[in-house]
Amino acid sequence: xxxxxxxxxxxxxxxxxxxxxxxxxxxxxxxxxxxxxxxxxxxxxxxxxxxxxxxxxxxxxxxxxxxxxxxxxxxxxxxxxxxxxxxxxxxxxxxxxxxxxxxxxxxxxxxxxxxxxxxxxxxxxxxxxxxxxxxxxxxxxxxxxxxxxxxxxxxxxxxxxxxxxxxxxxxxxxxxxxxxxxxxxxxxxxxxxxxxxxxxxxxxxxxxxxxxxxxxxxxxxxxxxxxxxxxxxxxxxxxxxxxxxxxxxxxxxxxxxxxxxxxxxxxxxxxxxxxxxxxxxxxxxxxxxxxxxxxxxxxxxxxxxxxxxxxxxxxxxxxxx
Amino acid sequence: xxxxxxxxxxxxxxxxxxxxxxxxxxxxxxxxxxxxxxxxxxxxxxxxxxxxxxxxxxxxxxxxxxxxxxxxxxxxxxxxxxxxxxxxxxxxxxxxxxxxxxxxxxxxxxxxxxxxxxxxxxxxxxxxxxxxxxxxxxxxxxxxxxxxxxxxxxxxxxxxxxxxxxxxxxxxxxxxxxxxxx
Numbered sequence: 001x002x003x004x005x006x007x008x009x010x011x012x013x014x015x016x017x018x019x020x021x022x023x024x025x026x027x028x029x030x031x032x033x034x035x036x037x038x039x040x041x042x043x044x045x046x047x048x049x050x051x052x053x054x055x056x057x058x059x060x061x062x063x064x065x066x067x068x069x070x071x072x073x074x075x076x077x078x079x080x081x082x083x084x085x086x087x088x089x090x091x092x093x094x095x096x097x098x099x100x101x102x103x104x105x106x107x108x109x110x111x112x113x114x115x116x117x118x119x120x121x122x123x124x125x126x127x128x129x130x131x132x133x134x135x136x137x138x139x140x141x142x143x144x145x146x147x148x149x150x151x152x153x154x155x156x157x158x159x160x161x162x163x164x165x166x167x168x169x170x171x172x173x174x175x176x177x178x179x180x181x182x183x184x185x186x187x188x189x190x191x192x193x194x195x196x197x198x199x200x201x202x203x204x205x206x207x208x209x210x211x212x213x214x215x216x217x218x219x220x221x222x223x224x225x226x227x228x229x230x231x232x233x234x235x236x237x238x239x240x241x242x243x244x245x246x247x248x249x250x251x252x253x254x255x256x257x258x259x260x261x262x263x264x265x266x267x268x269x270x271x272x273x274x275x276x277x278x279x280x281x282x283x284x285x286x287x288x289x290x291x292x293x294x295x296x297x298x299x300x301x302x303x304x305x306x307x308x309x310x311x312x313x314x315x316x317x318x319x320x321x
Numbered sequence: 322x323x324x325x326x327x328x329x330x331x332x333x334x335x336x337x338x339x340x341x342x343x344x345x346x347x348x349x350x351x352x353x354x355x356x357x358x359x360x361x362x363x364x365x366x367x368x369x370x371x372x373x374x375x376x377x378x379x380x381x382x383x384x385x386x387x388x389x390x391x392x393x394x395x396x397x398x399x400x401x402x403x404x405x406x407x408x409x410x411x412x413x414x415x416x417x418x419x420x421x422x423x424x425x426x427x428x429x430x431x432x433x434x435x436x437x438x439x440x441x442x443x444x445x446x447x448x449x450x451x452x453x454x455x456x457x458x459x460x461x462x463x464x465x466x467x468x469x470x471x472x473x474x475x476x477x478x479x480x481x482x483x484x485x486x487x488x489x490x491x492x493x494x495x496x497x498x499x500x501x502x503x
Contacts, residue, residue: 042394
């Protein structure tokens, strides 16, 4: 069994063994989502603080539901209503939260490194739910779980990532995670959004501005959301993006019938993805959402479910299992 | 802390004979195998449940369904587990509603495992009846739990441990009494 995790700040420092352990630990929680009675008492009396300094709907609901199904309570801090707008510093805000004695803090912040900064100053476990342009580790884990279920293994897959890679923490976490399993990447999008840093850092990464080239022979395609507010830097007309980069059924045919389509959401039909692909048999988007719950339940269970004391459980032969 | 082996409690033949007897008792007390299902508690309860089911087929010619229950999420001692607790899948391929269930485990000790198993079962539905079959009852209960079917009662001290070794899990087949030494 791999070394005990204290926090989940990024995929980057994890080993393939630790990632495999996390994905295996999520399996029973996938099955749990099909139970008629979706409530455990495992984390009864524990509290997860959800500190979302940046607006989020799906990730926040996913963590809140995961905590609730494990029997834990949540404290909610949301960007719109937070004292941040009154000028309080990040550190003061999280110290205030910490003083209410939660058992972990799940946080999202617009600054890269914010979760690591907080983790270095507080004792309790921190889960990074997205920090700026850095990482979104639970998204990469749920993507990996989804793909591993459908393909049987992550090893050596050919991965195409389409869209605004420059600003995407989802892309960075996926590159980190899948890279540890020997995957090959093709990054594709308008040149301004596909920085050279990835290609330089890793031999298994190549860039292209032609989507046909990226899709050719791909085993999995990650379609990123187009953040329309970013289309102005420099200016790119929306209809041109659609023409050049929308994932359509015709283009997906280049990747073959077995290729999987993933999207971290929220998905804009008709922009980065054609509705026929979004709803097609190769699309995994709803499995991703369900698997997100399983991954987050497993993570909360691991980080705050066990004790920190070192004395082994007494007596029964099961304790050793 | 280490452990020393004190004596062997059961050989492979004795384990097999005991499970045959348990299967007969269960069938007899249940008036047949209709509506019966076995649930093995991970880990060693699982092969035991499968073997009891096999023995029942020999008696009644009927395949009694067997499920697997992992109790990790229902344990009351998680705060004492230092390592990452590992959760395994439960696999119960039938509806537990209105079933006559036999929980199967290797050793009955404090009763806490059984308490956890019952919580897990009732999250899946409402069985008609739940009984417990164990290979060894070693006493020292901390909860009001008793087994309906017991392979063997063994007097133990709290420093002693019953080690059940089964081919499917341990690649050997015997039951031993060991003692902890500091």
